[in-house]
Amino acid sequence: MTYYSGFVAAVPTAEKDAYVAHCRDAWRILSRHGALRQVECWGADVPHGKKTDFHRATQAGPDETLTFSWVEWPDKATCDAAWQQMMDDPDMAAMTMPFDGKRVFFGGFDPIFQFGTSQPGRYVQGFVLAVPAERKQAYADMAASAEQMFRDHGASFMIETWGNDVPHGQLTDFYRATQAKDGEVPVLSWIEWPDRSTCDKAARRMQDDMAGQEMPEMPFDGTRMFWAGFQPVFDERSL
DSSP: OOEEEEEEEEEEGGGHHHHHHHHHHHHHHHHHTTOOEEEEEEEEEOOOOSSOOHHHHHTOOTTEEEEEEEEEESOHHHHHHHHHHHTTOHHHHHOOOSSOGGGOEEEEEEEEEEEEOOOTTOEEEEEEEEEEGGGHHHHHHHHHHTHHHHHHTTOOEEEEEEEEEOOOOSSOOHHHHHTOOTTEEEEEEEEEESSHHHHHHHHHHHHHHHTTSOOOOOSSOGGGOEEEEEEEEEEGGGO
16 A cells, blocks of 8 residues: 655755755665655745644744655555665765754655545645544545545645654654644645646635635644645656
């Protein structure tokens, strides 16, 4: 079963080119250890939230840009073996990071719902949230019920992934990012759109459609969910 490593980071805006070069170097190593795909996205529309957001999650400074990325693996076993092997890979040891690695947070995730086909170059909306473990099926059902709405508004792909191996970090992690409570599981998801204009137009239309309507009950605390728009800057399928 396909498995994902998900990452969120803050990168000095002036180091964008160095970051893309770093991603290219990383892919040569990841692919050698069994990764199927690597996608790196650069923040294009990253709002500040009332409770949670990408800025707070990474302790980002005003001169930094948020990134959202994932690595696709054929299964968790391949992923686990690869990260273990890469600890002893001299090419990995020789790499330098053009960002503060102590503020990167990451985890391993299982897909629980998706529609469409992911394609290179699409505008990406990334979401981070925490869902009570016992509400997993309710959350997957909610995502499925929204499929047609997103399709009608132009989305070409959507995936919801459930935290499987999400570590606690010293400075940042998915739990701090979402103010997760005991028994809650980090969730990482993203939606792909043809371009930012389509995404922004869809957001306005969906907001208008819901105006005056009572919000349906959600199987998680929506006030602690955060999201942003990202433009892909590296995708091995584009090479």
